[in-house]
Amino acid sequence: MEDTAPHYTPSLEKSRGIIAHWGAGLDKRWAPLASSLSELSLSQWNVFKREGLAQSNALIGRVSSAERGLRAGMEALQQLLSPGAGVGREGCATGEGTGLLLLGEPGSGKTALLFAAALVAAGEGRGPVLFVARRALQSLPPGWKAGAARDPLKLQKIHFLYPPSLRELLQLLSSMHERAAQPPSLLLLDGIDEYLAETSGAQACAHLAALLVDTAAHFSGCSGSGCGLLVTMRGPAEAEPEAASLQLTVLQRYLPTCLWLELEPPDLAAAWPQDSEQCFRARLSSGPGFPKQEWSLSFGHDGEMAISQVSCQASQHPSQKAEPSSPS
Amino acid sequence: MTATLPTVLEEILGEIAATCGEASEVPDELLLALKFIFGPSAIQALDLVDRRSVTRVSSPSGRTIYQVLGSSGKVYVCFASCHYCSCPAFAFSVLRKSDSLLCKHLLATYLSLATGLCQDLSVSNEQLSGLLLAEEDQEQA
Numbered sequence: 001m002e003d004t005a006p007h008y009t010p011s012l013e014k015s016r017g018i019i020a021h022w023g024a025g026l027d028k029r030w031a032p033l034a035s036s037l038s039e040l041s042l043s044q045w046n047v048f049k050r051e052g053l054a055q056s057n058a059l060i061g062r063v064s065s066a067e068r069g070l071r072a073g074m075e076a077l078q079q080l081l082s083p084g085a086g087v088g089r090e091g092c093a094t095g096e097g098t099g100l101l102l103l104g105e106p107g108s109g110k111t112a113l114l115f116a117a118a119l120v121a122a123g124e125g126r127g128p129v130l131f132v133a134r135r136a137l138q139s140l141p142p143g144w145k146a147g148a149a150r151d152p153l154k155l156q157k158i159h160f161l162y163p164p165s166l167r168e169l170l171q172l173l174s175s176m177h178e179r180a181a182q183p184p185s186l187l188l189l190d191g192i193d194e195y196l197a198e199t200s201g202a203q204a205c206a207h208l209a210a211l212l213v214d215t216a217a218h219f220s221g222c223s224g225s226g227c228g229l230l231v232t233m234r235g236p237a238e239a240e241p242e243a244a245s246l247q248l249t250v251l252q253r254y255l256p257t258c259l260w261l262e263l264e265p266p267d268l269a270a271a272w273p274q275d276s277e278q279c280f281r282a283r284l285s286s287g288p289g290f291p292k293q294e295w296s297l298s299f300g301h302d303g304e305m306a307i308s309q310v311s312c313q314a315s316q317h318p319s320q321k322a323e324p325s326s327p328s
Numbered sequence: 329m330t331a332t333l334p335t336v337l338e339e340i341l342g343e344i345a346a347t348c349g350e351a352s353e354v355p356d357e358l359l360l361a362l363k364f365i366f367g368p369s370a371i372q373a374l375d376l377v378d379r380r381s382v383t384r385v386s387s388p389s390g391r392t393i394y395q396v397l398g399s400s401g402k403v404y405v406c407f408a409s410c411h412y413c414s415c416p417a418f419a420f421s422v423l424r425k426s427d428s429l430l431c432k433h434l435l436a437t438y439l440s441l442a443t444g445l446c447q448d449l450s451v452s453n454e455q456l457s458g459l460l461l462a463e464e465d466q467e468q469a
Contacts, residue, residue, distance in 0.1 A: 174460035177389040178453040203419040210412030211460065217409035218391050250423050254410055 099213060099229030101251060104261035109280040109297065110232040111137065113261065114188050117230055122157040126185040126225055129158045130176075132169070133190035136162060159184075166195040166208070173211045183223035186230070187216050192251070193234045193244075200243040202250050209254035231255060235262075259284050336365060337429075337438070345442040354443065362435075369432040372399070376436035383447040387456035395449075395459070396433040405462055406437045414462065 102110045115137075118129045163169040189212065196205055212229060219227035233251065252258065260283040280297040340361050344354055354374075362370040376382065381397040394406040396413075404415045411422070413433045421428040430438075440446045451459070 170461055171457075175454075175457040177387070177391040178457060201419070202423040203414075203416075206412055206419070206423050207414070210407050210410050213410045214393075214407045214412075214460075218389075222390060246424070253423070254412075 099216060099231060099255045099257075101255040101258045102230060102232040102261060103235045103258055104232075105235050105263075108235070108261040108263055110261055111190055113280075113282075113297070114190055114230055114232055117228075118158050118186065118188055119154055121186040121228070122154040124185065127182045127219075127223055127227070128184050129186045129188065130161060130184045131158055131188045131190070132161045132163065132172070134162065134164065134194045136160070166198045166204070169195050170208060170211060173208075173215050176215055177218055183219040184227055185223070185225070186228045187212070187219070188229075189231045191234070192231050196244075196247050202246055205247045205250045206254070209251050213254050229255075235260065257284070336361075340365075341438055341442040344439070345444075362439075366429070366435060369428070369430075369435060372432040373435035373439055375399070376432065377439045377443060377445055380440075380445060380447055382437050382440035382445070383449050385449045385451055385456065385459060387451055387453045389453045389456070391453075391456055391460075393456065393459055394437045394446075396436055398433065404433050405459055406434050 102113060104110050114131075118131055121129045161172060163172045192208070195208065199205065212231065216227045216229040231251075233248070262281050262283075263279070282295045282297055284294075340358055344358055347353075347355055347358070359370075359374070362374070366373070376396060376399070379397075383395045383397075384392060385395055386392040392408045394408065396404045396406055398404055398415065402415075404413055406413045411430060411434055412418070413431050415431055415433055417428075418431040418434070422431060437446075
């Protein structure tokens with residue numbers, strides 16, 4: 001069958017592995033139709049060609065197209081930092097309940113950003129915010145004091161849930177639809193890695209991620225105004241076990257948009273106002289070959305958060321330079 | 329179903345849904361396209377559709393999942409909003425090796441929806457919660 005498929009071009013090689021067995025698997029039931037196969041393959045390849053990179057991303061199993069994810073992530077970050085806009089609406093803006101995965105080393109501001117998002121969503125007059133973590137917060141994130149002082153009622157809308165094991169987390173997510181009187185506007189999971197440490201299986205990881213996405217999608221359908229999903233995970237260590245790497249790959253299948261957080265290098269942090277307690281750098285990525293976006297975040301002593309966009313660094317790969325910076 | 333599908337598959341499913349309304353028969357060229365994209369699992373999935381193996385299970389809360397009765401007699405769970413199936417092939421070929429787009433159960437689910445050949449089942453909220461968890465039970469058994 002190799003000879004009947006002369007339509008490969010170098011740019012399609014990526015897709016080829018996925019559907020490599022298409023021709024080899026032909027059996028006798030299909031013999032009458034086989035004559036038109038070469039025409040079909042041409043037209044199908046033209047579809048792949050037309051769709052270009054976005055298509056091959058979809059083909060390798062990214063649940064959402066990278067472009068859509070990129071937009072969702074940018075909106076998510078901008079929205080969670082501008083009160084009145086609304087994190088939860090990110091799902092609606094993209095037409096689906098795309099979540100956001102926050103990645104970073106311990107101390108890189110993941111929980112602080114998650115908490116800031118919770119306060120913003122709680123102040124919107126929509127459904128409650130569910131904040132799920134393995135254990136109670138050890139210390140209050142910077143955003144706490146300012147948020148609480150401004151509006152104590154906001155905190156009452158944040159429901160904290162602490163399932164102590166993966167099993168109990170799965171039970172919690174599975175049964176959430178039974179009793180939610182008012183659909184939540186935002187579902188937050190802090191430290192998914194702590195639960196995934198209990199298992200090494202790709203299936204268990206996919207089950208948890210899919211359950212999160214499906215639960216958020218269910219609540220989005222209930223409320224009509226969307227239910228956002230934000231998940232934090234400890235960034236992969238340098239000498240990373242294979243199981244953890246596979247888990248991250250599986251997670252990104254369900255949460256294709258990632259926001260990487262890291263502490264701002266001291267020389268850059270010095271440019272921030274003196275009263276800034278912590279400075280962070282946030283990098284958004286939706287897949288290889290897509291332009292990266294960067295922001296600087298800082299938390300002041302009063303809990304106020306400041307954000308500014310960092311100019312995109314020039315891409316090191318010529319192939320990426322060719323990518324349009326704002327896909328239409 | 330709101331899961332994002334490859335554009336090619338979306339086009340095919342759309343055409344199947346459009347033609348099935350009139351003739352309840354999937355045209356040859358669409359079958360061929362399926363075969364082209366999914367290889368042998370296309371036929372297995374069509375077989376599952378023919379045997380009405382896909383059931384949409386819903387509860388009063390509005391939460392929905394799909395159950396697929398596999399050829400081995402085992403029942404697998406597929407999610408409505410994202411690509412997830414509890415079968416071993418999904419874990420291996422899709423998650424681990426990334427050399428398939430979907431397993432035959434997920435494909436059968438999409439095809440059953442497009443052709444309107446889904447069975448319907450209503451259960452209580454608690455039963456649906458149990459189904460959402462079912463995969464974990466199998467692992468421990």
